[in-house]
Amino acid sequence: MLDEICVAAPAKINLGLKVLPKRQDGFHEIESIFSTIGFADEIIVKPEGKKNTCTVECDLFKLPEQNTITLTYDAFKKLVNEDLPGLKVSIRKKIPSGGGLGGGSSDAAAFLNALCLLCRVTLDREQLNLIASMVGSDVFFFVNCDKSGEGAAIVTGRGEFVEKIQRRKDLHYLLLFPGVHSSTKEAYDLVDKFYESGDKLDYPALADLEGIYNGEVSRWNFVNTFTKVIAGKYPVIEQAILALKKSGALYTDMSGSGSTVFGLFATAEDAIKARNTLSGSWNVCYCV
Incomplete structure (x- = not known):
């Protein structure tokens, strides 16, 4: 052994x-x-x-x-x-x-x-x-x-x-951690309330997901159900998304039930530049 x-x-x-x-x-x-x-x-x-x-x-x-x-x-x-x-x-x-x-x-x-x-x-x-x-x-x-x-x-x-x-290897991420902790239970409870209210979101079809993923990042139309409900309770999530957009991200969203927010950039240099700009306002941010 x-x-x-x-x-x-x-x-x-x-x-x-x-x-x-x-x-x-x-x-x-x-x-x-x-x-x-x-x-x-x-x-x-x-x-x-x-x-x-x-x-x-x-x-x-x-x-x-x-x-x-x-x-x-x-x-x-x-x-x-x-x-x-x-x-x-x-x-x-x-x-x-x-x-x-x-x-x-x-x-x-x-x-x-x-x-x-x-x-x-x-x-x-x-x-x-x-x-x-x-x-x-x-x-x-x-x-x-x-x-x-x-x-x-x-x-x-x-x-x-x-x-x-096939996993794409040409994607350049910048991750922001807003410091919010939402438990999985809380996140799903918020989703349940969202559906009970009669609200809806416009999602791409399951059959289209791989094609969207392999297409131009600036044209991605993925939707995360959790983003709407978690950002509604914790405004700092939306603030992080807007900060990434203003820094040049081609696509932004929250991952999973949160609270990590990520932006995709055209080049590694663009992601690093955005990190250097945002690091003064956000305690934790990583380029990957």
């Missing part, structure tokens, strides 16, 4: 996120393009302690006793049906918690890759998806990325249907 393994857990961006009205079972289906970006947590895994135990530490905040890492460990153990080595997992966070960038889900998928390497176990796609189903909806996307952890896909259902598409 390897003594230690270190893996990257990349963030994801939602390019459009249509949240459908609540189903009878209380869940919501989505339609979205997920894409990884060059912004990642670092996961360090080393054997330590008693068998069948997994301890997790994070450099920025204390995690709950049950988290995406321990859930993944337990799901893996259940699947292979054998004792596992005790593990200590250290997370060096870069992806903000509650930012709509899939940090916890990506951490889980990266840890699962490390766990397979440490235990010399190969899982097929069905087994990876089974573990994802026990951990969280966004984990489906990350376990379907390539071996480097990169990928893009059209994601539907509750997140369990992942249709891979």
Whole structure:
């Protein structure tokens, strides 16, 4: 067994996120393009302690006793049906918690890759998806990325249907973190109230998403249901979007249920110039 393994857990961006009205079972289906970006947590895994135990530490905040890492460990153990080595997992966070960038889900998928390497176990796609189903909806996307952890896909259902598409590598993002934390529950509650009020949004058709993604960024018409409802409660979201537009972004939106706001620029130089302009007003902003 390897003594230690270190893996990257990349963030994801939602390019459009249509949240459908609540189903009878209380869940919501989505339609979205997920894409990884060059912004990642670092996961360090080393054997330590008693068998069948997994301890997790994070450099920025204390995690709950049950988290995406321990859930993944337990799901893996259940699947292979054998004792596992005790593990200590250290997370060096870069992806903000509650930012709509899939940090916890990506951490889980990266840890699962490390766990397979440490235990010399190969899982097929069905087994990876089974573990994802026990951990969280966004984990489906990350376990379907390539071996480097990169990928893009059209994601539907509750997140369990992942249709891979070619990831664009010519996109230049600037991320702004407004400092607002909206829980997933709050975000979906706001969406439910939005639909109950009779309001509607004009979304592109699911069949058109990939074509829009591969077209000119300045002509993108993706829509994120969460942006309207979250920005309605937290005006700083709209302020961040407007700041990016004024700085030359070709397209702007909020990722996922927020609160990270991103802008796409024509060149890396344009993104860097915008970052230098905005960094005085926004405490945290990154070019990726």
